[in-house]
Amino acid sequence: MNTDTCEIYCYDEDKVNRVKDALRPYSFQDMAQVFKVLADHTRLKVAYALCKEEELCVCDVAHIIGSTIATASHHLRLLRNMGFAKYRKEGKLVFYSLKDDHLKQLVALAIEHQREVVVRE
Template structure:
């Protein structure tokens, strides 16, 4: 569904608001937040993240099986999520178990899913 987005019909800049917004942007790690969202934006990584919201932790083998991908591919995706602070892991012998980094990530994923349901209630896509 494509929605028309309204734009300004008159060019007018509120310089104080622009400066205030720029100052706010400069005071937070916005680049890192952008990278985190980008890492979750990949479909397989979004599925992994959600699966780890549902289950406390999953082995790389479980994740590969769940997504019908190779262990090497699953490991690559998990490394991207790990490098961006989305997941963490623990080793148990020769197995690696991944889990959501913290409750903030879980809430971001679950709130995003709820938001999608509110904005597009009639669109259910299961891939």
Template structure:
């Protein structure tokens, strides 16, 4: 038997009941979708760029990540569609920004964590 598995089945009913009550109404699907979007390197770079600079136009973001404006717009639309980013139009330019401080904190904490625990890097 593997060292990382219980050798017998033992259910701690009080703990199981307590946790089940707390997780039943959590938006797991939405959170998983958010993480899937940020798991793409281009979209994560875009989000990180928007963390560093409050607002950037599509052309600037494309230049920063080294992609075409079409590819960049595609990624930005996905970030917008799921509520991670928002945009405003000014004349012929479209400026994007992150929606709120929660997304900013999430990204900051992930990069901070990687600095402390570089073993996750593949």
């Protein structure tokens, strides 16, 4: 017998309607893109690196994540194209930074959660 599901079908209509109303104005497909971008461990490292330093050049990021410049550029470009990062050129160097604090907060929450999980184990 499966103990993690209801044995009968019933629901609290008021609760269900309140939650459905709360969900209505949001695009969960768009929100899921945020997590999709961060679901790649390399991009998460890049985002974390950009949280630790206000701005990093592509070469710095490549060294931090242990990749080629092409790989670092690819991940940074994806973060930029998704609207999470911005860049500026200084001569022949390109510097990246995170666009706003929301992504920093998500990364910080993920790091804190990981610390708590490790401590509990």
